[in-house]
Structures are given as structure tokens and as C-alpha cells.
Amino acid sequence: MDSVKSDSLLSLLNTFSEIGKVQPAGFTRKVYDDQWIRGQLEYADAAKRFGLNVFMDQMGNVFAANTADLNDQAVILTGSHMDTVEHGGLYDGLYGDLASLVAIGDLFTTMGSSTVPLVAVSFSEEEGSRFETTFSGSKFATDQFDRTNLALLDEQGTDFATAREAAVKTLNDVIQMRSQRLHVKEYLELHIEQGPVLEAHGVEVGVVSGITGQMRLLITVNGKANHAGTTPMDMRDDALQTANAVMNSIYKALHQFTDLRFTIGKLNVFPNVTNVIPGKVVFSLDMRDLDQAVLANALAQVRSICAHRAIDIDITTNVQPSRMAPELIATISQSAAELNLSQTAISSGAGHDAQVISYQIPTGMIFVPSVGGVSHSPREFTKSKDLANGLAVLSTTLKKLAY
Numbered sequence: 001m002d003s004v005k006s007d008s009l010l011s012l013l014n015t016f017s018e019i020g021k022v023q024p025a026g027f028t029r030k031v032y033d034d035q036w037i038r039g040q041l042e043y044a045d046a047a048k049r050f051g052l053n054v055f056m057d058q059m060g061n062v063f064a065a066n067t068a069d070l071n072d073q074a075v076i077l078t079g080s081h082m083d084t085v086e087h088g089g090l091y092d093g094l095y096g097d098l099a100s101l102v103a104i105g106d107l108f109t110t111m112g113s114s115t116v117p118l119v120a121v122s123f124s125e126e127e128g129s130r131f132e133t134t135f136s137g138s139k140f141a142t143d144q145f146d147r148t149n150l151a152l153l154d155e156q157g158t159d160f161a162t163a164r165e166a167a168v169k170t171l172n173d174v175i176q177m178r179s180q181r182l183h184v185k186e187y188l189e190l191h192i193e194q195g196p197v198l199e200a201h202g203v204e205v206g207v208v209s210g211i212t213g214q215m216r217l218l219i220t221v222n223g224k225a226n227h228a229g230t231t232p233m234d235m236r237d238d239a240l241q242t243a244n245a246v247m248n249s250i251y252k253a254l255h256q257f258t259d260l261r262f263t264i265g266k267l268n269v270f271p272n273v274t275n276v277i278p279g280k281v282v283f284s285l286d287m288r289d290l291d292q293a294v295l296a297n298a299l300a301q302v303r304s305i306c307a308h309r310a311i312d313i314d315i316t317t318n319v320q321p322s323r324m325a326p327e328l329i330a331t332i333s334q335s336a337a338e339l340n341l342s343q344t345a346i347s348s349g350a351g352h353d354a355q356v357i358s359y360q361i362p363t364g365m366i367f368v369p370s371v372g373g374v375s376h377s378p379r380e381f382t383k384s385k386d387l388a389n390g391l392a393v394l395s396t397t398l399k400k401l402a403y
């Protein structure tokens, strides 16, 4: 595999190792914040250096095409997301984001225009780390975005619409707006595995077969805030005590499922003061399974645990499991074989833009190993050799599909 491509990728990753860097370690680029804007601008600059044609949409998704003249043509789209979780790693999203750009830029430099136009994309948001909505970039690009999400507030009380407008305006000073939706024929996404399977089996490339369904709930337990010293124990309505009982029942009930993965990862206590009985508790519940019926059953159990109490359940994410397109699985697999890389079929327990896009457009995904299976952590790491392998598979696949 040629080193020019992987050198460009490593040098771009190096540039981005300053964008959104936080102390003591890791990266935080939440959608529309200053570091996110910096990232999208840097992405656009890199795309221009490759001679690609850069444009954006109203959501702040940034695109780079290998032709200036797209019109209505069906294109092949490839990319990932610019946003991170709070204190995330360098590679989640950004790897596929930058590798797509390098792959298309390099093919354009060495082979010129393609028969089917190639477009790289840096999606605005996938993680749901600023607002309680996920995949808003890829959903917008495929007309699946629910506009009621524009009213969602972040923790500082800024709404989605206002944050978006300001960021998009800044980007639009240097990136041209294209209001016409792209006509996408096929979508490809390269991503780190974020789990331990490839490394454990000593396999270089994962050809993704499907992506788990995902349901995220916000559960609000209501009680009555009152004085910690004067309110007798049998006369209080302590929201945290109720939440604690409910969480324990949820752990117990959901542990009965065989494959379900569930996490209570967020807990907010109000007013969160030592000498005040908690008046309200909000906690998250993230549930994943490849079988939608299992998720529906788990949800029913959670609802029954919460019934007859002052509890509200808000479903903030509900994405169906998805299958990658057989013909793209075959092409990716063939590319890996031609490059003499070891490969395996793998399903994804993480959600991806590829997931929501696959509901509408034939989609394929490529994974490379994550050291120690660590992700959503500053300790996330993928070796340069594996980064280069993934890029080579993506590039070979794009060449087969578009030239």
C-alpha cells in the first residue's frame, strides 16, 4: 500500500490532535461549539488542498466532491462524524472522516475524475453529546431529521436551532451552501471497531454485517425537595431514594436478557445539595440489541417498573437494527482480500451514521482494530498500520465502485 496516502492521513490526524483537546486528556468537540467549528473549517481546508470541491448544508455537514459539477448525478458518499463524546478519543468519527477525504483526494490526484462522482462527508453530529438527539447530521442529509429536535436545549440552556444558526453562519463565511439534497447511490463508512473482537482474534479488517438497534431513554423521577433536617423520614418524598429503587429493579430485570447491553450512564440530581432532599432525579438508560423485539420487550419491562410512580419516560433515541448491503459487503471483502489483509464479518454494537443511512441507501462499513477494545475514552488508540490498512480497503473499494 502506498505510503503517500497514509502519510497524509497521519499528518491530518496530527493536526487534529490539537482541535478540541481537553485536560487532562482526550477530545471534546460537541456539535456547533468553537472546536467543532475549527474542525469543520480545517476539514474544508484539507479538502481544498486536495483540489476537491467543498460545500455544506444547513445542518453544518461539510462535503468534498471530486467534481465541481454535481447537478443531479447519483454519487457515492463516504465519511463519518466530526463530533465527539465528552472526553472522547482521537479516532472515533474523525478517523473515517479524514480517511474518506484522503482516499477521494488521492484517487482524484492519481486517477482524475471518476465515472460515478465521489463525495466525502464530515457529518455534523452523531454522538448526541450536546443535545438529546443522535445522528442529526446523517439524518438531515437523508431527510430523516425530526425538526422538533430544533427546540432541544443543551446543559447551558442554548437551543439546537440557535446553536446551529450561529455555527452554520460562521462556516458559511468560507464554505458555499448547497441547498439541494445530494442524490446518494451508495454510502461507505470506515470506523475504528471500538470493541475488542478484531484485536482478540488477530484480524486486520472487519467487514461489518449489521449494526445493533439502539434505544436511549431519559427517566425523570419526581419527588419533593425539602429540608434535610426538619422533614421526618416517613414524611418525605425523596426522588433519589425512589430512583435508586427503580434503578436496582431495572438492573435486575434487564440482566435476565441474554444479549441485551444496557447502561445507566448519566445521573442528574436536583438540586444536588447536601442538606436538601432531592426533588427530582433524571437518569439515562441506553439499551442495545440486534433484535428490535428484544428492545421492545426491555422497554415494556422498564415501563412496568416505573408505572404507578411519579416517573416520566422520554425516548430520545430509537434506531432500528440495520443490515449492510450484501453487494457492498462483497466488494469490501474482495478489496481486503486483494490487499492480502485478514478479515472477518463483524456486527457493530456501536451506533453509526451508516446505520440511519442504510435504511434508505445501500451501505457498507469497514472496521479496523481498537487497541484493548477501548473507545469513548482518551485511551482510545489504533495503530498506524491498522489506520493505513483501513484507508487502503476504503480506497480500493471506492476505486472498484466509482472508476
Ligand SMILES: NC(=O)NC(NC(N)=O)C(=O)[O-]
Binding pocket: 092, 126, 127, 128, 134, 135, 194, 214, 349, 350, 351, 352
Ligand atoms: N460509534 C459510536 O460510538 N456511536 C455512538 N453514538 C451513537 N449515536 O450511536 C454510540 O453510542 O454507539
Ligand SMILES: [Zn+2]
Binding pocket: 085, 092, 127, 376
Ligand atoms: Zn462514538
Ligand SMILES: [Zn+2]
Binding pocket: 081, 092, 093, 126, 191, 352
Ligand atoms: Zn463514531
